[in-house]
Amino acid sequence: xxxxxxxxxxxxxxxxxxxxxxxxxxxxxxxxxxxxxxxxxxxxxxxxxxxxxxxxxxxxxxxxxxxxxxxxxxxxxxxxxxxxxxxxxxxxxxxxxxxxxxxxxxxxxxxxxxxxxxxxxxxxxxxxxxxxxxxxxxxxxxxxxxxxxxxxxxxxxxxxxxxxxxxxxxxxxxxxxxxxxxxxxxxxxxxxxxxxxxxxxxxxxxxxxxxxxxxxxxxxxxxxxxxxxxxxxxxxxxxxxxxxxxxxxxxxxxxxx
Numbered sequence: 001x002x003x004x005x006x007x008x009x010x011x012x013x014x015x016x017x018x019x020x021x022x023x024x025x026x027x028x029x030x031x032x033x034x035x036x037x038x039x040x041x042x043x044x045x046x047x048x049x050x051x052x053x054x055x056x057x058x059x060x061x062x063x064x065x066x067x068x069x070x071x072x073x074x075x076x077x078x079x080x081x082x083x084x085x086x087x088x089x090x091x092x093x094x095x096x097x098x099x100x101x102x103x104x105x106x107x108x109x110x111x112x113x114x115x116x117x118x119x120x121x122x123x124x125x126x127x128x129x130x131x132x133x134x135x136x137x138x139x140x141x142x143x144x145x146x147x148x149x150x151x152x153x154x155x156x157x158x159x160x161x162x163x164x165x166x167x168x169x170x171x172x173x174x175x176x177x178x179x180x181x182x183x184x185x186x187x188x189x190x191x192x193x194x195x196x197x198x199x200x201x202x203x204x205x206x207x208x209x210x211x212x213x214x215x216x217x218x219x220x221x222x223x224x225x226x227x228x229x230x231x232x233x234x235x236x237x238x239x240x241x242x243x244x245x246x247x248x249x250x251x252x253x254x255x256x257x
Contacts, residue, residue, distance in 0.1 A: 002137035002257060003059060007080040007127070010163040010184040012145045014078035014125055014132030015062050015205045019244050022052060022066035025073075028243055029054065031222045032215065033140035033207065035061065043106070059135035062142065062207075073246040076113075076123055077145045077203040079163060084110040084126040087162065091116075091124075094158050102126075116158050118149040119201035137208060137255040144206035144251060145190040148199055152192045156180060165189065187256060204239070206249035212236040215250050 007013035019025045029035050035054040042049045052064040081087040084102040092098055095117035102112040108130040113123045125132055137143050149155040159165055165182040180192045195201060209215035216226055216238040223243035230237050235253010242248065 002141060002255070003135050004131065004133065006131055007133075008184055008187075009080055009082050010165060010189070011080050011187075012077060012142070012190055013080040013127075014123075015142055015145075016051075016076050016078075017062065017064045017073070017246055018067050018071060018076060019064060019073040019246060020067060021244055022050065022064050024243060025064050025066075025246075026052065028222050028224070029064075032219050032224075033061075033209075035140060037064075056135050056138060056140045060130075060133055061135055061140060062133070073242070073244040074202070075205050075246055075248055076121070077205055078111070078123040078125040078132060080132065081124045081126055081163075084112050084124050087124045087126075088112040088114065091158075091162055094161050096158070116149075116155055116201075118151045118155045118158075120147055120149055120155070120203055122203055137257065139208050139210050141208055142205055143208045143255050144249070146204045146206065146249070147190065147192045148195045148202050148204060149192060150195050150201060152178070152180060152194050156182075156192055159192075167192075202247070204247060204249055206237065206251045208255060209250045209252050212238055212250060212252035215252070216240065219250075 026037055038053040040051045042051055053060055054062040088102050091114050096114040098114045100113040102110055104110050107128055109128045110126040111123055115121050133142055135141050156167055168181045170179045177194045182189050219240050220226055225241040227239045235251055237249055237251050239249045
């Protein structure tokens with residue numbers, strides 16, 4: 001099982017969904033992944049509302065955060081750091097646009113949000129009471145985070161400088177965009193690919209499913225829009241837009257432990 005009690009600095013450790021309809025999101029993702037939910041009231045002094053933990057066999061897999069702001073529904077990716085303040089200061093030096101300066105999330109941890117120099121938003125997480133995901137790489141759980149950037153080389157320079165990631169470019173078929181894997185130590189941590197025409201810069205999370213085709217078809221029955229499917233030597237993917245418009249991927253194939 002992919003249970004975790006800690007995440008090394010530089011590792012993707014959490015994702016949450018910002019959406020305008022939390023109840024509809026819970027219905028969709030329960031139907032797709034079988035997630036169980038635990039609603040947590042956010043104190044008024046911290047902005048109020050409800051932060052819903054999404055669980056697989058009792059372990060934290062992701063979260064849903066409804067919003068009334070005029071923001072399109074989207075998934076947010078988080079990277080663990082030793083210090084949110086230090087990481088944010090370094091991100092600024094490397095050209096990031098800080099959207100939210102470091103702040104405490106009650107006793108759970110400390111975080112900030114920035115846009116990298118090519119425009120993709122990312123959060124950093126300094127764990128305290130919460131490490132983020134306590135289960136990954138199992139069905140219904142996060143397995144991969146993929147940067148879609150208009151300038152992959154510029155983005156890679158930023159992230160390797162910030163997190164110390166190592167990189168490996170994967171040989172792509174003729175006329176296909178190049179793909180670069182990023183690693184923390186010896187562990188694969190995500191990938192970087194060029195944006196397609198009309199696509200904004202973004203970090204795309206992928207969740208494990210046992211059967212890509214069955215899961216994609218179940219998602220569309222639940223109201224999602226399928227954007228594409230792809231076969232790879234290691235497995236199969238599909239990218240979908242949920243009923244509220246948040247884009248995510250599913251993966252059936254090899255995973256780390």
